[in-house]
Amino acid sequence: MHSPRSGGSGGSTQTAPRPAAPSRPTVNWADTPEDSPSQVVLAFDDNRLASLLFGHYGQNLALIERRLEIVAEQRGNHVTLEGTRDACEQARHVLETLYARLKKGGELVPGDVEGVIREAASQGFLFDFDPATQKQSFDEIQLRRRPVRARTAAQDAYIRALKRHTLVFGVGPAGTGKTWLAVAYAVHLLERRVVDRLILSRPAVEAGERLGFLPGDMKEKVDPYLRPIYDALHDLMDRAFVERALTSGEIEIAPLAFMRGRTLANACVILDEAQNTTSMQMKMFLTRLGENSHMIITGDPTQIDLPPGQTSGLAEAVDLLGNIEDVEVCHFTAADVVRHELVGRIVAAYDSKGSAGRANAPPKAPAR
Template sequence: MALGALDTSPEHPAGHEILLEFPDNRLLIDLCGEFDRNLTDIEQALKVQIVRRGNQLLVIGEDAVRQRAVTVLQTLYQRLEGGRIVESADVDRELRMKPPQDPPSGGQFEMFKGGHVEIKTRKKLVEPRTDAQKAYVQSLFAHELAFGIGPAGTGKTYLAVAVGVSMFITGHVDKIILSRPAVEAGEKLGYLPGDMKDKVDPYMQPLYDALNDFLPGKQLAKLLEEKRIEIAPLAFMRGRTLSNAYVVLDEAQNATTMQMKMFLTRLGEGSRMVITGDRTQIDLPRNVPSGLQDAERLLTSIPKVSFNYFTSRDVVRHPLVAAIIEAYEADDKA
């Protein structure tokens, strides 16, 4: 791939544009997207102009944004050369991410090679879309106890479960345990019918959804039956010692201080523990302190515990979700 050739024609002065040449026109078509949608997204995000000329793309703009657009185009084209597809989510991720840095030294996991973070599961390859997500995933592999704190839609739970599945299928842990407090989100649901599993499963559904994204249905069902993957309310963790396991506590803002202490002290040999939560969505009764806030206050000075924070800039759901979160944050500050 010939990249970085500079067009110095009088029509476009040197220093304000870069002409990129792509040898495989079929890959270039995929890079541009349907009706050049990918190019339009890059133009709007970075305030540049991209003109297609046969198998070339002319990038016009100020120095910093022009070079950023070139980096995004190069990275996406290299992704296509590697046999992967480029979707709008991949364009969005590259626009949010800073240029790839050197991978951590001494890393033992393949997803850090080449500077990009990739999580391999049975059904899909998961890639963080923002710098905060990338740092979060790296900390999940590097620390035995990690916290992910931020608003809804930032991938805290999804990425944590993806890392758990990756570590499980590569043999780094023997089982996965996913938990969350069975707390109603601001409304009384009344008595639910059925046995204990039927009663708690509605609270656990987001965890089942994440697992279904990463594991084939039959394999997941077998692992659940064999209890190599467990999904249980936080109250069921009492009295257990969790060894050689990958353990996730989701919606941790709804754990009380005593529940959080109980959960954290379950950590056993060879285990990893991840706690995710959103401090703005506490559903505990009034005057009951959140265990997540207490843990954050008490544990930040411990070197082997990592805290990763997300903002509305890391929201990877519909763009309106980020705008909604920003509106509520601005109202809280007013």
């Protein structure tokens, strides 16, 4: 007898296909040259997971179409990809990786599709990629609630730096995940009892507005400035645990102005919006570092709200400390924005305007 041959995923009569590996869809490639338009059909074995994979009203497939310049047509648990051979292969890589994640009980949160697309690009086109066995190229932070994975090469370098160095600077534009990943790593250390507490600080500087007197006790006065950190905590930890930790002091909100004189031991300390610190404030904060502590400093040098003429403590610290042992400076750009695809274009537009302004500025008069 002749052994049965595997067939495609279409509706024609054919011998039964070999069962696919549990975490991989059935794949049928059209027989076309590599440099000509290609078509591949993926068949996923779980309708519920396939629905989650494709996204609400196919929004995940729509993102893959835009990013990889292909056409993705969904029919039930099948999806047909059309485009260049390389683009279709990369789209297959993305869909298989996300599907394998769902198979393992994971979930797809906003930005995961974008992150896997960037990860695929960093790995190149892997025609033999198996998401069930292939080691992920981007690092991750393991939390009780869910793992937090890097979505760009810069985020990957940032996570690796957090794991290897005592003092890490995260410098770059809004939306690149600097604060969120810093809080995730701090939570990771607290959950594993590597440290006893988290200390969260931020300079109380208004963004171009004067809010005047704020009512309430010290925590209530400072809370508006630390809202982004609270949002990250509630996203990464159970809300009830966050409230208990705030009450017990395991998570402490420490206004930068009142850090002087303290020694912060057995703690992970985060200073957010550090571009709004003065030179003296930054020096004071850095010298609080105690035994068995980690310090993470984040900021965006393009959004300094200090009075004119004052030097940003973040810029000075990065220049002075960048080459010191056990200190790492991680830089992000507009290409690393993961908040919303439009945010990346907005940041790039403002960066282009700033570059053009500097190029067109009249030359300074020579000093006499």
